[in-house]
Amino acid sequence: MSRYDPALEVADALHSACIRILRRVRTADEETGLSAPKLSALSVLVFGGPMNLTRLARAEQVTSPTMSKLVGDLEAEGLVAKRADREDKRGVRIEVTAKGKALFDAGRRARLTLLRGKLAKLPKEEREKLRAAAALMLRVAAAD
Amino acid sequence: MSRYDPALEVADALHSACIRILRRVRTADEETGLSAPKLSALSVLVFGGPMNLTRLARAEQVTSPTMSKLVGDLEAEGLVAKRADREDKRGVRIEVTAKGKALFDAGRRARLTLLRGKLAKLPKEEREKLRAAAALMLRVAAAD
DNA sequence: TCTAATAATTAGTTTGACTAACTAATTAAG
DNA sequence: CTTAATTAGTTAGTCAAACTAATTATTAGA
Numbered sequence: 634m635s636r637y638d639p640a641l642e643v644a645d646a647l648h649s650a651c652i653r654i655l656r657r658v659r660t661a662d663e664e665t666g667l668s669a670p671k672l673s674a675l676s677v678l679v680f681g682g683p684m685n686l687t688r689l690a691r692a693e694q695v696t697s698p699t700m701s702k703l704v705g706d707l708e709a710e711g712l713v714a715k716r717a718d719r720e721d722k723r724g725v726r727i728e729v730t731a732k733g734k735a736l737f738d739a740g741r742r743a744r745l746t747l748l749r750g751k752l753a754k755l756p757k758e759e760r761e762k763l764r765a766a767a768a769l770m771l772r773v774a775a776a777d
Numbered sequence: 778m779s780r781y782d783p784a785l786e787v788a789d790a791l792h793s794a795c796i797r798i799l800r801r802v803r804t805a806d807e808e809t810g811l812s813a814p815k816l817s818a819l820s821v822l823v824f825g826g827p828m829n830l831t832r833l834a835r836a837e838q839v840t841s842p843t844m845s846k847l848v849g850d851l852e853a854e855g856l857v858a859k860r861a862d863r864e865d866k867r868g869v870r871i872e873v874t875a876k877g878k879a880l881f882d883a884g885r886r887a888r889l890t891l892l893r894g895k896l897a898k899l900p901k902e903e904r905e906k907l908r909a910a911a912a913l914m915l916r917v918a919a920a921d
Numbered sequence: 922t923c924t925a926a927t928a929a930t931t932a933g934t935t936t937g938a939c940t941a942a943c944t945a946a947t948t949a950a951g
Numbered sequence: 952c953t954t955a956a957t958t959a960g961t962t963a964g965t966c967a968a969a970c971t972a973a974t975t976a977t978t979a980g981a
Contacts, residue, residue, distance in 0.1 A: 639901075643908045644892035648802060650914035651795040656838070657918045658792060670968065687928060694800075699969055701930055706967095723928040723977045748788035751917045757783075759913055764787045766910030769903055770794035774801045776895045814937065831959060843938055845961060850936095867946045867959040 647770070654748075661747040665740035670695075674703055675712065675729060675737045683728035685718060712736060791914070798892075805891040809884035814839075818847055819856065819873060819881040827872035829862060856880060 662672060670693070677692045678684070684692075690700035704727055707713040712733030718724035729737070752760055806813060814837070821836045822828065828836075834844035848871055851857045856877030862868035873881065896904055 638893070639908075640893045640897040640904060641889055643896050643904050643911070644889045646911035647798065647896075647907055648889065648892060650911040650918070651798045653918035654791065654795045654914050655799065658795075668967075685928075686930095695968085696970065697929065698931080698971085702968075705930095718928095721928075721978075723975095725929070745785055745788045745792060748792060748917075749782070749785045751920045752787050752791075753784040754920065755913070755917070760784060760787050762906065763791055763910055763913055763917075764783075766907055766913075767787070767790035767794040769899070769907055769910075770798050773892075773895045773899070773907075774794070774797035776898065812936075829959075830961095839937085840939065841960065842940080842962080847937075849961090862959095865947075865959080869960075 651770075658744050658748050661743040662740060664743045665736060667736065667740055670703055671707060671712075672737065672740050674700070674707065675733055676741070678713065678727060678729045679734060679737055683726050685721075685724045685726060687724075689727060707733070795914075802888050802892050805887040806884060808887045809880060811880060811884050814847060815851060815856075816881065816884050818844070818851065819877055820885070822857065822871060822873045823878060823881055827870050829865075829868045829870060831868075833871060851877070 659669065662669060665672070667675070674689060674693055677689060681692065686700055686704060687697055689704070690697045693700060695703075704713060704715070708715055711730060713727055714730050715725045715727055718726045752763070755763075803813065806816065809816070811819070818833065818837055821833060825836065830844055830848060831841055833848070834841045837844065839847075848857060848859070852859060855874060857871055858874050860870045860872065862870050896907070899907075
């Protein structure tokens, strides 16, 4: 039988809450026509700047063949561009195009606007509690 | 240029925080050999009790053929059992087997133990802030 | 200078999602 | 009480996105 364990209870509650929030927010992704992996890879490139395939694959926690295909598809859609890396001729430098940036911004905006709409209905104190909690959650996720 | 918008800022912070928490927690799933969809479907059955396929598919927000295949696979692995519904001969009653329950508990324990370990290091007040935030997040996710 | 390691791709497989089309059973209408 | 419409579930076929194994090109080290 399970004894009273506050940390476990909070883990359970937080786990469920994150799942439900993301499930809800992702309904906004349809508008852009971008799949979750594409939107996510684009995000890494937008915030991390141009990078080679291996680094992008690691950031997204997928293998290089998976990322190679994904980047190929993004390239075919004109959302990213591949350039030769002058320092290492084996490598490619992947960068977001203007079109890619615009579409990413639209997708991100759609997600955040949906969530923002719900948060705007909360009293200010509760919203501030969530702001503080988000900061805590980042620390928890990053902890060794 | 974007004006100061507290709700949007919190939306952004919360969005990122949920993504990172789940990404971290899911590393624990490898141990069970159960995929995320299987673990999730099992979860609905464990907490919601036996139910028919349509209800399970709705709970998981997938179509009935998708759930039909998933349940078929779980059945082949001996984790769920299908019984005829006596009240409605079109329907099947899907229930978790003892083996399924045990494996689900192990998977759930692995996820929560990982997160619990990180939460246990926080001071009590911060953990309680997260508990309150989780409750708020559920409300936000469920809001119209 | 070879040889080992690294960057990216190609080929082929698996899983989990979808739609379309079907059978069987139930419910509603005339 | 038939017939029409709906609902439950399955099967078949397609697609995206993940994987491993193998290949090519290039770099770097003993």
